[in-house]
Amino acid sequence: MIGVAILGSTGTVGEHTLDVIARHPERFRVAALGAHRNVEKLADQCQRFAVPYAALADPSAAKLLESALRTRGAATRVLAGPEALSEIASLPEVTSVMAAIVGAAGLRSTLAAARAGKRLLLANKESLVMAGPLLMQLVRAAGATLLPIDSEQNAVFQCLPHDARPGVAPPGLKRILLTASGGPFLDTPRAQLEQVTPAEACAHPNWVMGRKISVDSATLMNKGLEFIEACLLFGVAPHQVEVLIHRESIIHSLVEYVDGSVLAQLGAPDMRTPIAHALAWPERVASGVQSLDLVKVGSLRFEAPDLRRFPALALAQEAARAGGSRPASLNAANEVAVSAFLEGGLNFARIPAVIESVMATTSGGEIRDLEDVLAADAEARERASSLIRPSAVHA
Secondary structure, three states, X not given: OEEEEEEOOOOHHHHHHHHHHHOOOOOEEEEEEEEOOOHHHHHHHHHHHOOOEEEEOOHHHHHHHHHHHHHHOOOOEEEEOHHHHHHHHOOOOOOEEEEOOOHHHHHHHHHHHHHOOOEEEEOOHHHHHHHHHHHHHHHHHHOOEEEEOOHXXXXXXXXXXXXXXXXXXXXXXXXXXXXXXXXXXXXXXHHHHHHOOXXXXXXXXXXXXXXXXXXXXXXXXXXXXXXHHHHHHHOOOHHHEEEEEOOOOOEEEEEEEOOOOEEEEEOOOOOHHHHHHHHHOOOOOOOOOOOOOHHHHOOOOOEOOOOOOOHHHHHHHHHHHHOOOHHHHHHHHHHHHHHHHHOOXXXXXXXXXXXXXXXXXXXXXXXXXXXXXXXXXHHHHHHHHHHOOHHHOOX
16 A cells, blocks of 8 residues: 655645545555645545645644544644645655645655655656755655656656666657647737736646646746756756647657657646556556547647747746756746736736846856755745836736
């Protein structure tokens, strides 16, 4: 029986993970769940799966959860505070950790899972973007297993030789092609992007995702973060990674080898496929995903991304080439700008402008330890916040 801890269990990836686990009760057991403050949903999950441990980063929410679980007669032990997420990620009864907390908030618990030598199912791409070299070093030192959950990175992983190692490009690999749907505004006139609402930005044409990642998909910053992530995960240089717009979201990524072979992973756009793959790897289990009907799909289209329409992607590619603390600064500025947009304090078209201004002034120093990461993150957040003024409020 494999004990699984899900960090970010109340989010979309967390709920999909529980759906896959529920299909295989003889194989997987939910050992711990963690979230930020969603008391009601977490209480339901703890009761349904008889979870031994639960953690909430918000201490006041943890008290409410403890009370709710007592009322329901659940025996779940509740831990509180940001450090509690790292604690459940390191529990001896936990074999696999689904790291699905969105943004920089998931960094410490992701590092804790790697440090504890767990099978780390990485859905929190921001941790790798912020502290990639540190995370990869911990994985190697602790003998942890790192399996990517992002559909694109998981697709690349499935196209690599079975003995591929994290952070090391296998012999003969020429380039990686990451596909992107293009989001909801691929054909929207650039002038109209000034008027985009949060609801429109979160209405992804193919995927069901959380609000932050949906906005990142709409700006193509999500693909930019995955660009950085791919370089670190697979040990390739930025010039070996290419982004393709693929509107149908059927081919999730491709890998080209020096002999001219191009391998692709295809599937319906459903996160349960990479989740099931990583949970059971190297075996395969049913995920509940509908079979792909290529006749119904009809055709698969590809085009180059327009970097004038999507400058966020170009900024991320530049950060990948620069390295050091620049990816951490990019991620922090993006998180602040996206949050401001979702709260009505910034119009959609200005998200990349804020990021670009921050990147133009960041020091871009070397990353030697976690303190360097956190310092770069804090500096960029402060700078991004100072750039967001009432005059930029969404129209």
